[in-house]
Amino acid sequence: MKLTPEQQAMLNGEKGETMAKVVKTLVMYGETFGAERMLPITSKYGHTVISFGLKVMRPVYDLYQEIIDAGLVSDQKFTADPKPLDKKVPSNLIEDLVFKKIMYTEQKKYEKQLVELGITSEDDYTCTCYLDQVGNKPKKGDVLSWAESSAVVYANSVLGARCNRNSGMIELMGSIAGFVPEFGLLLDENRKATWVVEVKCTKKPEAQLLGSAIGMKVMEEVPYVKGLDQWLGTELNDECCTYLKDFGAATASNGAVGLYHIENLTPEAAEQGESLIAEGAQVYVIDDAELERVKANYPVIWKDPDAEPELCFVGCPHMTLQQLIDWTENVGKELEKNGLKKVSVPTVFTASTPVIKEFEKTPYAKKLKAEGIILSYICPLMYMNNPLCKKKAVITSSNKLRTYTSARYYTEADILSTITSKKEGKK
């Protein structure tokens, strides 16, 4: 790899031994993937996937302390993934004990480290950092050093920024050095689609289900999706971006997609059209039957597969303001229809703190509370990341949460119906 004189000096230790190790890490990372140079990061903010202070991850925090003690901070401020704990989310005494005394004993210390390293604000713990209310929204063509698979795929695909699917820690090293190795999705040739996906469904497919099907088929490759514009239109409005947020998260977690193109819609597809499709691209046709097949093949790993749902999570990735409003209205209508005042399954909606603050200014906040739904900034994935949750019958409309935990996937319509129906034996 060819480094600039300044980068070479950093590698040689002119900015200290710790900075030299940061740069060495980035150089080795780049050389592994054939990078020939470093590119300066051009986004205003970074984003880190590590938001949790897990006891077992102490070596990570020790390394971060080494960085802080060396006087290094992030070259750019950054946002972080959602926090793992929120007292508003239901938990029993044993869970509280496990969370606070066994698992997340490093949480407070780590949050202090993030402040020292340069987190933008105490409110900015969310996987949807790119929403307007949070404000970490890169421009088209910006070079990023982010980790968090759902945010990376959104930034690449919907915003047209450039970022690899980095691991936690590597992203912070990039932000500290101010540059990242040029390989993978930072290069034009790797942004071409090697799969053409033809959507031939009879109605608008569920975003999380379509994303899952595509992710599992193409894995880490780039899909060019045709046929979605008949429902999404050709303008990247709020509704459309919300759909793509959930769609992308599923492609990235059920597979390893870092970039997708939607015909006539996402920036590169709108500009370049089918010239974005690589020669010899494979074709995947998705119809109603294929989506049913994919859904039917999800394993149910509840201890009792016939258990009644005990907890419901909606909002992985975090919900948008409009999603919160729509769900509040829809739940209200269904409850009224079924003669109920509150949801029949404990339900948690998750969103970023800035979105929650905006939502609380609307009349819907009072309504959501009256419906018995908890609104939290928590990361449902981190909440469920413990052996106790395996015993719980948790349902979710998130295909990401389903993939990484024992939560069971329900479509949004099924979630709505389940949480607003009278439970058997209840009058």
Place this chain on the structure above:
Amino acid sequence: MKTFKGRVVVPGTCTAEALVSKGGFNTLASYQMGMMFGDKKMKCGDQNNADIYKLPMIGKALCLPMTIGSTTGGMVLFTVCSMGKQPACMLFSKPIDPLAASGAILGGVWTDAEMPVVDSLGDEFLEYVNTGAKITVKADGVVEVE
């Protein structure tokens, strides 16, 4: 005995017993429980990986196509290296993925752990090698399977 030639990602040599995951190795799912509960043998906790589920991973020559799963994968590998509970080596049949590369490199640069990593050994390597086979990794990326 058969030999395979790959690319050296993290240099080093070792001899160890093979532990073979024919499918993608989910780093977080494999190590999560072992790390959480201080398992000395670091048994694989990924119930979706029938090849190696519940088998000890520490000190083994981990043979795999690639890693899959969460973007925390790299930091998990780094943590395992910091704790001295890493595999003896990681041998990839395919080109290494960014998450595994991050973990292996972080472990190499920031810890004293020794874990040679070789990638691009080819599909035939993974078809040939079985759990329990004796593996020798040479400095030039040659891997011997007995």
